[in-house]
Amino acid sequence: MNEEKVGVYVCHCGTNIAKVVDVVDVATWAGEQPNVEVAREYKFMCSSLGQELIEQDIKEKGLTRVVVASCSPHMHEKTFRGACERAGLNPFLFEMANIREHDSWITDDKVAATQKAKSLTNAAIARVVHHQPLEPIPVEINPNTLIVGGGIAGITAALELADAGNHVYLVEREPSIGGHMAQLDKTFPTLDCSACILTPKMVDVGQHANITLLTWSEVEELDGYLGNFTATVRKKARYVNEEVCTGCGICIEKCPAKVLDEVFEVGMGTRKVIYRPFPQAVPKYPVIDKENCIYFLRGKCKACELFCPTEPNSIDFTQKDEILKLQVGNIILATGYDLFDVKRIPQYGYGRLKNVFTSLEFERMVNASGPTDGKIVLRDGKTPPASVAIVHCVGSRDENYHKYCSKICCMYSLKFAHLVHERIPDAEVYNCYIDMRTPGKGYEEFYHRLLEEGTNFIRGKVAEITDAPRIPAEEGKLVVQVEDTLIGRQRRVPVDMVILSPAMEAKPDSKEVSQLFKMGCDFDGFFTERHPKLDPVATMTEGIYIAGACQGPKDVPESVVQGAAAAARVAGLINRGTVMMEPVRANIDQDKCSGCRICNNMCPYNAIVFHEDRHVSEVITALCQGCGTCVAACPSGIITGAHFTNDQVFSEIEGILWDVRPEKVLA
Amino acid sequence: MSDKPKLAMYWSASCGGCEISVLNIHEHILTVDEVFDVAFFPCIADFKVHHVESYPDGYIDVCLWNGAVRNSEGEHMAHLLRQKSKFMVAYGSCAYEGCIPALSNLTSKEATFNTVYFDNPSIDNPNKVLPTESVQVTEGELTLPTFWNTVKSLDQVIDVDYYLPGCPPEPPQIWAVLQVIVGALLEGKPLPPKGSLVGHSGVAVCEECPLEKSEKTITKFFRPYEIVPEPGVCLLEQGIVCNGPATVGGCGALCPQVGMGCRGCYGPLPGVEDQGGKMLSAIASVIGAGEAGMDEHEIERQIEAVVDTIVDPAGTFYRFSMAHSLLERAKVNGKGE
């Protein structure tokens, strides 16, 4: 029989537990169980008096193990571990039985609840005697930070950290930072010029001594763990030497080849083959689009090289992709979002009906530096529409596409209505919405402003958009067919232009990115935060944070808040220098490993390495996150998962089944 | 008889291979003969039960028991020999953990009889005769032992001092164990603690297996006759179920070396409660189907497609350890009986 002395403490939690569970009975009964030295019940175990009770018993009665039967360990495990530690007992020699959330709160049956409380308490007692003292693992934090994504969230995070004196690597896939915000004309509800507020921040990033800006680059691999990540970054060849280029733009002017700009201008305009996505781009160096470059295609041209005024010449057709290895302590992902492909809803006619636009196309159109110099015109490039319908919830709030609400569309659809009123005062504007969602400072007021401006609001989800007229008034028009649910009648609204407000959706490669960074991603492809309420920028993987729309639909202010929040979390870790990590880790007995290699591809963190020379596998403790998958897989039973060993769980099973298990006797 | 230590060996539900294995220790058998007097060993010497009954308690120094306990006769003999022996050794897989006979724990006694006496192409039993426990003949009553529903390992019937795994145990291991016993009996050297599993390597069979092993992802399993294994490569990686990783070594990895997956006869590694459960876990872990990010049902469907290629998982993973497994037997017709 085990020599351990266990103290058991059953909590009333006021009446939360005691109302349903007979706590006195549970404590008395627990006192009779093997190894139990003392069993008590108390009103509030988590109170300072309750904790003192434990400390006192450890000191006076020489307890070697402690069990508290109270609430969820997610609530107070830390509290009671602290009490044990203060009394000189290793905190891992403690176990908690959850008789509140899992018991007293889920049933009114007092008998069953008391029985279950005994089971859970007994399981903890049976388990705790097998516990071993464990020490937290100290990890040093590399003060450099990697930020992936140069939209407004990434820019904010980078500036926050860099201003606080920390070095940041900002990696952006496109040739310039700025993200979607750089494409917008105005921001709601204040109607600030998007470029005017964003550009200074982009410039700050470009010039900051603490920021290494890596645009036209992508993270390809990630190794390591909190405090010590190694990121492999591919810096794609720009064919422009950044060391000498002054960004004068003569090469762009002289380049003879033009292509449709599918990225920044969303197909609404063209760009040169050597290009900057937009005039305020940061960095200012252009990039050669190799796929369309006449020189790369046919072996001659080199107009850009010919006209480049720098000495030596900035154009370098021989440039190769560079592979960089970055050593960082923390990572912030701010990879942003994409727009829903509206062609997936054929009844809205996008692609077939030429005057159906997407929101981003309209943004570019109304932008003064956009393809139409800010004029709102039909696809012919000249006719201003006399009537415009704006369709909300395209792909949002729809189980056939995305079930969630994209949150920003109501507001930007209102902004569009305003811009149409502003630029074409006589135009009729229809906003077709399911519900008007305008929570936010100044947002509802903006809605009222639009009501006053005379926008026609139709409450109803648009059923279809057609060019087939039924009556003469519809001829030559786009007809928006919708039920006006406020009057309960189907309406056919003839208009010249339709703007679709598509859902915000996760980047198409978000699943791969989440695997690359070894963290979670939800069904819709948005990255999963550690806790939706209380820990919205951390992820389940320590040292990796998320900010902005890669976590879910968000507008600019929210993205900024998240960028700053993630930066604050990282700065906190950098300040501490060293963090202690939970010692719940796996370990392979090197003498007993047969080298069968079953466990080798179990680990999502690549924490298991195989030593070819000794034919054994080993767990790299710092990489291990303690899930125990390898422990369950090991056919030889020689991988132990600290704090969740087979012994401990087997004892817990026996303990939890105390009332139904067969007698432990030999025949 | 001389005052040499007394050796006994008895068989219960087993194939007889264990007896042969004792004789298969080559010239060392002469040492055995030199050291021991045989007190009971039906396979090699003509002793009767009444001889054993006549011995005083503890007269036999070492009794090697092979075979699972399947019927009342086995149980009776186990108790008798326990009483007469100082050390009771569960010799071989049947005695240790049930072995092949215990596979009938997956079904009922009735079903077993049905297969053995009626439903088998090689059986000619037109009168549907079944063994009965008692039959009257002119000479008097003849009896047969009671046939149990469940096959048990030796330690489920009597107290066992040592376990020697293997089907059968391999000569070097037998000899090593005998040496320890002889050393203890003749020179007073210390014995391993009671209840020890002796005669094995302590590490899984893979340690002794020379085949090249790499990371495993299996998308289809083959039965041995369905595939010619590629030489030199881990059989499990080729989709041949090999229990090596979950089986304690000591055998020298004989089977995998000739292209036959380890059947698991040495039983689980010390500290593992259930060899089948562990092997199942390992095999399932490396199934190459179902990736995160796919539809939940699609994942399940893909995994099921691979699992479907594993024929008879219980029989495969518990080929030797059924009686000693956590569940010991199957529930048949709503119960065990």
Place this chain on the structure above:
Amino acid sequence: MSAKPTFSHEISNLMYKSHGNPTKSCIQCGTCAGTCPVAEYMDQTPRRLIGMINANLKEEVLASNTYWFCASCYHCTVRCPSQIDIAGVMYAVKRYSIWNKSYSEDLVGPAFSEAFVKIIARSGRSYEPILAPTYMFSMEPKEFVQEAFNATKMMLKGRIPVLPTRIKHIKNFQEMIRRIIPIGGES
């Protein structure tokens, strides 16, 4: 726990699971009514009818002509963002009203369907010349003339059958129907 089932429950219970979400998941967006080719002839739009079902307005729902005017084109069903089988709901309300004989008297739909069902039960196949008179009595004179004119022209083109066809073992067939419900078999 034996609370009286709400009307939306009763309707959902009349539909197979595979028919999509229950009416309770409706977000009242109006896609169904915006889509419906018959919406303007209905006294309630399909969206309103679902709202009324959810509001437990059983009498008003049954008195409506909406569900009888549904053309079963399923366009609402495939577009519904809550994946409610709206056409299926219309069927379910029809069944509810027929079983409870609680439809509006001036509707042609119920009479037509009952006549149709009886013919099938009698011969196993449909036969327009018998079917037609059973509902044509309710038509306006102009429509009646149009219909008769059409029928005559089709007859001349050989497109109207002279004799009804029927299936071989009609007794078995009727027994089969009777195993499901007594309707139809008896008449």
Place this chain on the structure above:
Amino acid sequence: MKKYALFPGCSLEKMAASYYRSSVETTKKFGVELQELEDWNCCGATTYSYIDELLANTLVARNLALAEKEGLDFVAPCSACYKNAYFTNKYIKEDPDLWEHINYALEQDDLQFHGSIEVYHIIDIFAKEIGPEEIKAKVTNPLNGLKVAPYYGCQIVRPRKNGEEFENPQFFEEIIDAMGAEPVDFAERLRCCGASLIMTNRQAALEMVRVLLNNALNSGADVIATACPLCQVNLECYQTAVNEEFGTDFKMPVLYFTQIMGLALGLPRKQLGIGSELVSAAPIFSQVMVKEGK
């Protein structure tokens, strides 16, 4: 020769006999045999579902069981029959309880359904089994210049079938294109014709027909191609009523796509049942050179 069980349904017996004939004749050209399902019964149309869903499914299941007994996949030319058969086949497989009930009833007619067959619409046979490439190869009389409005209607594409396009299908256009004719951009091609309302809500049905005819005319179509006897009758035989009601002057020929296909394949008009229309299809013959075979 690939063989299918053809389920004519009540309307193909007489009212749409030309659809029956043209289906059999055109598929034959591609080595596909349509064998009429022995002893079939009415599928219950939409009306049976008004009375009892289980009964409606049982009626359909009887036909499926008959086809299964012959070992043939099931083909329905009528969209309503097809929808009933397709979804009954699907629901039964998804719902073991329903399956059991149905087999209990079928037992009475010495039948059981095992769920081993597929259900096709006749247009699936052309669109998916034969395919536009093969059609193109067999066309001897390409209908150059003929503008055809492909009318899908409701129940070929709806309700939703897994993985199939229901808002923007193209297979009908592809078939018409394969015949050498020109599919017109027919915006209302998926809109309901109102056939099931013609007896019960005439006003609505006639308006629905008007919308369709109007759109077909505006899109420049010479003829509407249908794949359903109810759509055909509704769009064609009620044109006079529509004209009377709305003061319009529609004379839009409405043919089964199999009839048009037959012309492209060079089959004689008579073999395709052309001539029994109430709105003459003659204008289209003057437009296309029709080389008729024997």
Place this chain on the structure above:
Amino acid sequence: MSENFEPVIVGFLCNWCSYRAADLAGTARLKYAPNMRPIRVMCSGRVDPQFVLKALRNGADGVMIAGCHPGECHYVSGNIKALRRFVLLKKMLRQLGVEEERVQLVWASASEGIILAEKVDKMTAEVRALGPLNWNKTVLGGNGHPVVKAEPVAEEV
């Protein structure tokens, strides 16, 4: 006895999703069957099939394994490994005569307290309908087998 039979179900709940779902069910005061006795593991991928067998052998009438939804595992794909093991285990348990309803794998995310509660209720009802398992008495027939075998001690010779 079987009239008032209340099944005992051992639940293995992953720390991040289903344990939190159970916490949430409690916090929301949802009332559901108290028959499931939870054991916390870090990940459903930690559930060794031996745990399931051990629980059945030790008197449980059923075992529920609960984890995060596929694709949402805190440890990326531990739950997929759990699913792989579960599928094979289910097949083997069928051979051992253990009814399918007695061992179930369910997914419940941290926010799905209601779903977890529903699944516990459903499983409890299903196992209640099956009746007690009581492996030692019913299956082993009270043959007096020891639960704890004289566990062989490792000894290399």
